[in-house]
Amino acid sequence: MPKKSQPILKPTTLGKHIRRKRLKQNHSQGYIYKLLNINHTYLSSWELNQKKYTQNM
Numbered sequence: 001m002p003k004k005s006q007p008i009l010k011p012t013t014l015g016k017h018i019r020r021k022r023l024k025q026n027h028s029q030g031y032i033y034k035l036l037n038i039n040h041t042y043l044s045s046w047e048l049n050q051k052k053y054t055q056n057m
Contacts, residue, residue, distance in 0.1 A: 015046035 011017035022032050033043045 013049055015049045018043070019047040 011020050018032070022029070029040065029043050029047075033040045036043070
């Protein structure tokens with residue numbers, strides 16, 4: 001039996017937006033954190049909504 005697809009919701013946080021865009025473009029977290037020149041833990045924390053974005057990283 002095929003799985004029901006979940007409705008696509010608009011991202012409500014920066015982390016959800018980053019994750020959705022990253023997955024849509026088939027990029028790994030490693031690619032994105034290197035592209036943004038940030039520590040890999042920041043990206044993971046943002047995507048999991050465990051850390052809020054600040055400009056003073």
